[in-house]
Amino acid sequence: MGVDLESSSGGGGGGGNTTQRSGNCLVIGLALLFFVLGVWGLIKFIKKRRKIIRKRDFFKRNGGLLLKQQLSTEEGSNVETTSKIFSSKELEKATDNFNKNRVLGQGGQGTVYKGMLVDGRIVAVKRSKVLDEDKVEEFINEVRVLSQINHRNIVKLMGCCLETEVPILVYEHIPNGDLFKRLHNDSDDYTMTWEVRFGIAVEIAGALAYLHSAASTPVYHRDVKTTNILLDDKYRAKVSDFGTSRSISIDQTHLTTHVAGTFGYLDPEYFQTSQFTDKSDVYSFGIVLVELITGEKPYSVVRLDENRGLASHFNEAMKENRVLDIVDSRIKEDYLEVTIEEDEEEEMPMEMNIDDSWSIDMTAPASLFDSLPTLGVEPLVPQRTWS
Template identity: 75%
Template sequence: MQTKTYNFICIVTFVILTFLVNDSSTATSQNGNSTTSCNETCGGVSIPWPFGIGGKDCYLNNWYKVVCNTTTSGTTVPFLSRINTEVVNVSLPDGSRDKPYGIVLIKGPLTSLDCSNNTSQGLQKSLPDLNVTGKGSPYFITDNNRLVAIGCDTKALMTDIDSETLGCETSCKESLSSQQVTDSICDGYKCCQTRIPLERPQVIGVNIDVTRGEGCRVAFLTDKRYSPSNVTAPEQFHGGGYAVVELGWYFDTSDSKFRNNPLGCRNLTHYNSYDSDTRCLCEYGYFNEISYRNCHCLIGFKGNPYLRGGCVEADMCKEPGVCEEGNICENARGSMYTCKPKPKPKAEVTKQGKSFVLEGVLIGLLGLMFLVGVIFWLFIFIRKRRRIIRGRKFFKRNGGLLLKQQLTTTNEGNVEMSRIFTSKELKKATDNFSVKRVLGQGGQGTVYKGMLVDGRIVAVKRSKLVDEDKMQEFINEVALLSQINHRNIVKLLGCCLETEVPILVYEYIPNGDLFKRLHDDSDDYNMTWDVRLRIAVEIAGALSYMHSAASFPIYHRDIKATNILLDEKYRAKVSDFGTSRSVTVDQTHLTTLVAGTFGYMDPEYFLSSQYTDKSDVYSFGVVLVELITGEKPLCRVRSEEGRGLAAHFLEAMKENRVFDIIDDRINDESKMDQVMAVATLAERCLSRKGRKRPNMREVSIELDRIRSSLEDLDVHVENVD
């Protein structure tokens, strides 16, 4: 009895252990590809459950079995075992309406004609038909595929289709090319394509027929789209050896494993779906007299719906830009999430309060700055407005309107007249009358070097105050001097009357004045006697023109070496007629009332205050003595003795010792006759009584004669030689 009891217990224990082992094996199968011997990738291709690599527990059934083969090059390639086709990609259903099924991309066969050199002409090389039929096959050829034919004069047909005959035909005629409306699809020129039947066939063959001509032709099924712009030569397609084809897959609900082994979501039965929770959904489908199910993870979940717990919540908060800046994201079930503002610590709240105060202060400062800016702008505007009004006032007071009228009425037949400059123009020309631009200063004003907008270099004379009662005469003088056009007189280019004191603009003479050149010992080479005599002739000619040849006689009143400028060729230019001072008009002459310079001043004018043309002659005589002696009009030694250069020269002439005071730089030259002739003329010009002095015309003629006489003598000597 005990033996029987013992045997019974052993039998029961064996049955229980057998059940547990089978249940464990079944659980492993139910959980899918979970054994340690199952590989999940092959050749870089991911293989998800129900597909698998390895033992029989790694995949649902043989239709989902994947074999990982090793090629001769050492790489691994996945193959679907039942249809012996290389796998390119495997994807699970995504739940979309247009693709409620899974997708497997495979390398399909390619049919060619006359593409191999080893084949005879007209021989077609055709691989076996694409066939995914068989009992329990979950695969079908999707309607996303097309039949594509490439090559000239090619007719491609699909075989093994019961319902109809489908195909397309190509041509390479240029006339057809010119009729192409678009290059987006293959519609006959060089390539063609056509859709496959919509009833999801499981077997399709491809055949090629030639209409005319010869050459390589290929035809194949593929899910890719081709157009004339991206189609290459048929030989290149033939060299590839395959075309990518899209297969759909599903679960046959009649499959015993599908019925007996719940996969993922298939736990709870509804009218048209099986589901266990809201993580995934298995949808119903029917075609080719077969019902099927396909499962997918719902929105907000990701993973494999065919594994227990395979659909996990997606972290929606990791998606970029889910919540606005300053908020935090919190995941909820499925695709739900919430955005909440970040809690602020007390310190930050205090800081925020301080920031409000700071913002108020900043706003106040900005408002104050704006107010200051407005006040400053108003100040600048008012000052500019006052400057304009003051300029107009000065222009009117200084006789601007009268000068304009004078220049207009006297401009008949004159090529270039003086113009009226604005103060803005002259400030820009002289860098706002910078001290760096000062050329010289004198009793009548300051002269600046400037450059006009047209590039001309000018001398700008800023005069001293002018008597308003004499402004009429000043305007007349400016208008008159503007008409003077003599090569040895500095040209008056114009004036500015917008300032308190009129500003005169002259042409710029670059080589300085005669005084500087004459009394500079380093300039011996340039200041020869010939140059000095030519300068004297040119000065006399200019003064003669002013006294007699001009429209009205004009007296210079301040002839001196510093008022005689020299250009780059040492040509003399008489300048500074004193027009910045007040002027007066007597009964016969227009003269300039400018106090003379000691050493050059006519003693008769000094005693009588009557300035005549002979007063200019006296001053010119002093300049002649300077040219002969090289001495200054006033010398410290002579000043202590109460004598100037003129008195010293007259005494030397009277005592017949003029050779003792001749400049050593010209004393050794062989033109002493000219020097003595000029000295004699200078003696006449320095006569104490004006009526005994020659006028400037006589002086000019005499100097021309002295200069030409020696030139004639030189010519005579050359002829004798």
């Protein structure tokens, strides 16, 4: 019986040890789990903290404090401003983390994405490639100036984000793409009639006149071209892409800068002197007009060497009195009808001469649009030539 008790006692002790070992393992396991979770949480917190600090640093470096102050000052004044400062989180959500399927277009300045804000508004989000740190103050000034621009033929700047390495701009979304693609579209369903083209020309002229003379601070666009003219759902023109634009003081007549712009639209005098004036924008506008009339691209290797630039090609046709030969065949009938009617009324026909630029300004009455009381320029005077 003693043996049985001893045996029974020994068996009970073994079971207790097993239970104790199991309990110890559970405690150790839970401790390890909490340790791992703690380390993971700490790492996550540190990363989040670093991200917040990085965003704050980018915001300061990109002039966010200055811009915020300027916008708040304008809110308390009579200056109307419609821009806001977006967070990077807002724009990531709007563009589905800058999904490549949302890309509307790409260029030298950066990539444009289609986005939708939380209030349902569709926007175009421009993510620039680079920004010279020395130009941050100028960039902020441009955002401030553009935030005050309110013209129906200029794409509205809705705001910007400064929490990223390179600032992001947010514009209203224009659904019909750019004028270049529409103008050079060979589709049978062709919408670019002479009436539409003429209306677009008038609207671009009005927008440039506003920038040069009516904006609170005069602005030189510096890259007027058909790819920077967007078309809304009713084919109204919207001047866009102010990535190279510069604001100037009222009494300033020119800017001396590194040459910026697009070959084929570039003012030759600006190219030679690096001095940009309002006439330089007007020269580029003239190339756009010729592009609208002829349907030809600003530069083509198909044309003869001396006439590969559209300005030279057009001037050659003017000298040889064969302008009608280079009018876009898709609008020639309507174009002829308009010019004949104007001739019968003893008014100036709708043609021009570009000896590489004109001595005009966008606010004077235009001979090209002299049937319209609100626009026009002085007679076109040849002034600039390539040497």
